[in-house]
Amino acid sequence: xxxxxxxxxxxxxxxxxxxxxxxxxxxxxxxxxxxxxxxxxxxxxxxxxxxxxxxxxxxxxxxxxxxxxxxxxxxxxxxxxxxxxxxxxxxxxxxxxxxxxxxxxxxxxxxxxxxxxxxxxxxxxxxxxxxxxxxxxxxxxxxxxxxxxxxxxxxxxxxxxxxxxxxxxxxxxxxxxxxxxxxxxxxxxxxxxxxxxxxxxxxxxxxxxxxxxxxxxxxxxxxxxxxxxxxxxxxxxxxxxxxxxxxxxxxxxxxxxxxxxxxxxxxxxxxxxxxxxxxxx
Numbered sequence: 001x002x003x004x005x006x007x008x009x010x011x012x013x014x015x016x017x018x019x020x021x022x023x024x025x026x027x028x029x030x031x032x033x034x035x036x037x038x039x040x041x042x043x044x045x046x047x048x049x050x051x052x053x054x055x056x057x058x059x060x061x062x063x064x065x066x067x068x069x070x071x072x073x074x075x076x077x078x079x080x081x082x083x084x085x086x087x088x089x090x091x092x093x094x095x096x097x098x099x100x101x102x103x104x105x106x107x108x109x110x111x112x113x114x115x116x117x118x119x120x121x122x123x124x125x126x127x128x129x130x131x132x133x134x135x136x137x138x139x140x141x142x143x144x145x146x147x148x149x150x151x152x153x154x155x156x157x158x159x160x161x162x163x164x165x166x167x168x169x170x171x172x173x174x175x176x177x178x179x180x181x182x183x184x185x186x187x188x189x190x191x192x193x194x195x196x197x198x199x200x201x202x203x204x205x206x207x208x209x210x211x212x213x214x215x216x217x218x219x220x221x222x223x224x225x226x227x228x229x230x231x232x233x234x235x236x237x238x239x240x241x242x243x244x245x246x247x248x249x250x251x252x253x254x255x256x257x258x259x260x261x262x263x264x265x266x267x268x269x270x271x272x273x274x275x276x277x278x279x280x281x
Contacts, residue, residue: 001231005240010252013223013240016216017252020259022093023213027265029083029090030202034269036079037195040072044158044188045280051141052156062139069160070134073187077126077135080198084109087205094209104208108201117180118193118276124177125162125190132170137163138184155281161185192276199272206266220254 005013047065056062088105095101112119129135139160145152161184167173224235235255242250 001233002241003227003230010240010242012219013254014252016219017254019094019209019212019216020220020262022090023209023216024259024262026087026090026202026205026209027262027269029079029086030198030269031265033076033079033083033195033198036072036076037191040069040076040191041280043068043072048141048156048158051158052143056141065158066136066139066160069136069139069187073135073191074129076191076195077122077129080122080194081126083198083202087201091205091209094212101208105205108204112197112201116193116197117177118190119197120174120177121181121185121190122194124174125167128167128170128173131172133166135162136160136187137166160187162187188279189276192278196272196275199275202269203271217256217259220256220259223254224256 047068050056050065054061056065088102091105092098092101113123125135139158142157142159144155146155147153164178164181164183164185167178223240224238227235227238238254239251240254241248241252
C-alpha cells in the first residue's frame with residue numbers, strides 16, 4: 001500500500017538517508033581500527049603466554065614472535081590510514097558547510113599531531129613501513145618474581161621496539177620526529193598513545209555530526225509513524241519512491257536496522273582516555 005508524499009518530503013528523506021549512510025561509514029571504519037588494535041594487544045598477550053609455557057630458545061622462535069607482532073602492527077597502521085584518508089569526505093557529506101567542515105576535520109588531526117609526539121612518530125613509522133621496512137626491530141622477553149615471599153608469582157612480559165638507528169637509514173624519515181625519540185621506541189606505549197589520539201579525533205567528528213545525524217534518523221522514524229497510521233502492515237521494505245507519471249524512476253530505502261548497528265557501535269566504542277597509561281595482565 002502507498003501513501004502520497006510531497007517532493008520536498010522525498011528530498012528530505014533522500015538527504016537523511018545519505019547522512020545516516022555516511023555516519024555509518026565513519027563508525028564502520030573506526031571499528032576496523034579498534035578491531036585491529038585489539039588484535040595487536042591480543043598478539044602481545046598470546047606471545048607472552050607462549051613464552052611462559054615454552055621458553056623460547058632459538059632464532060626461529062623469536063622470528064615467529066616478531067613476525068606476529070609486525071603483522072598486527074602493519075594491519076593497524078593500514079587501518080588507521082584508511083580512517084584518516086576517508087574521514088573528511090564522510091563528515092563533510094553530513095553537513096551543509098563543506099569548506100568549514102573540511103577545515104575542522106583537518107584541525108582535529110593537526111591538534112593531535114602537534115600535541116602528541118607518539119602520534120608524530122607513528123605517522124612517520126607508517127610511511128617507513130610503506131616505503132622501507134618493518135616496524136618491530138627489537139624484542140626482549142622478561143620474567144621476574146613479583147615477591148620474594150613463598151607466595152610470590154613469576155610474571156612474564158615481552159618488550160619490543162623500533163630502533164632509531166634502523167629508522168635513520170631511511171632518508172625520508174623526519175629527523176625532527178626521530179630527535180624526540182629514545183634509541184629504542186617502546187611500540188606498546190607509542191601504539192596505545194596513537195590509538196588514543198585517533199579516538200579523540202573520532203569523538204570530535206561524532207560531535208560535529210551529532211545534530212544532523214539525530215535529525216535524519218528522526219525524519220525516517222517519523223516516516224515510519226506516518227505510514228503506520230495509514231497501514232498497520234509490516235514496515236519491512238518501506239521506501240520513498242519518485243514517479244514520472246506512472247513510472248517509478250527512483251526509490252530510497254527507509255529501513256533503520258542497519259542504522260541500529262551504527263548506534264550500537266557508538267555505544268560500544270567510547271572515547272579512549274589515558275589508553276597509553278593502561279595495560280592488560
